[in-house]
Amino acid sequence: EIVMTQSPATLSVSPGERATLSCRASQSVNSNLAWYQQAPGQAPRLLIYGASTRATGIPARFSGSGSGTEFTLTISSLQSEDFVVYYCEQYKDWPLLTFGGGTKVEI
Amino acid sequence: QVQLVESGGGLVKPGGSLRLSCAASGFTFSDYYMSWVRQAPGRGLEWVSYIWSGGTNTYYADSVKGRFTISRDNARNSLYLQMNSLRAEDTAVYYCARFIGGRFDFWGQGTLVTVSA
Numbered sequence: 068e069i070v071m072t073q074s075p076a077t078l079s080v081s082p083g084e085r086a087t088l089s090c091r092a093s094q095s096v097n098s099n100l101a102w103y104q105q106a107p108g109q110a111p112r113l114l115i116y117g118a119s120t121r122a123t124g125i126p127a128r129f130s131g132s133g134s135g136t137e138f139t140l141t142i143s144s145l146q147s148e149d150f151v152v153y154y155c156e157q158y159k160d161w162p163l164l165t166f167g168g169g170t171k172v173e174i
Numbered sequence: 175q176v177q178l179v180e181s182g183g184g185l186v187k188p189g190g191s192l193r194l195s196c197a198a199s200g201f202t203f204s205d206y207y208m209s210w211v212r213q214a215p216g217r218g219l220e221w222v223s224y225i226w227s228g229g230t231n232t233y234y235a236d237s238v239k240g241r242f243t244i245s246r247d248n249a250r251n252s253l254y255l256q257m258n259s260l261r262a263e264d265t266a267v268y269y270c271a272r273f274i275g276g277r278f279d280f281w282g283q284g285t286l287v288t289v290s291a
Contacts, residue, residue, distance in 0.1 A: 099276055101276070101277040101278075103219075103278075109283075110269055110281035110282060110283050110284055111211075111219065111269070111278070111281055112281070113277055113278060113279050113280075116275070116276070116277040116279075122279065154218060154219055156219075156277070156278075158275075158276025158277065161276055162224070162233040163235075164221040164276070165221070166218055166219040166220065166221070167218070168218050169218050169219075
């Protein structure tokens with residue numbers, strides 16, 4: 068099983084600043100990586116797939132990069148609604164999909 | 175617009191059974207793989223199962239294999255999860271999600287399953 072490790076567990080940032088979230092895979096997943104955003108009490112929302120492609124309707128301030136084992140989600144200028152939890156997911160090992168443990172972005 | 179609405183959650187005793195349903199609308203249901211993903215209270219996301227568009231192939235996480243069965247009725251635009259031999263560790267919010275190219279592009283709001291004596 069491919070293990071996905073996200074860091075940090077909690078990221079403290081001020082509104083308007085840039086946030087950089089990391090996701091590491093225990094073995095190469097090429098570009099088969101997605102990012103999700105989850106607000107409290109809400110379902111996850113797909114942000115990024117293919118490591119760097121924004122999903123439909125996702126604002127340009129969200130960007131993804133990386134390949135192989137190291138990935139980054141960058142939020143260029145944090146808005147109030149961005150202070151929630153983010154998860155990465157690998158799908159290289161289909162049909163066995165695995166998620167990271169999540170990063171909480173807090174003010 | 176795409177809508178996924180889960181139902182069927184509730185409180186069940188260990189060893190009991192429960193059947194979850196997901197009603198889909200706003201897209202051609204029969205064209206898509208579908209999946210269940212769960213989230214234990216205060217925890218991260220865990221993929222549970224998915225089913226091919228025609229229902230011919232299914233896959234399960236090791237944690238539920240042999241106990242859970244995923245199915246679909248394309249005529250009713252519905253997805254199901256039959257959960258047997260439930261354990262305390264199955265307590266979670268269960269999300270129905272559309273699955274494409276390895277990613278979950280639309281999610282329902284979830285239904286809570288609590289396994290407790």
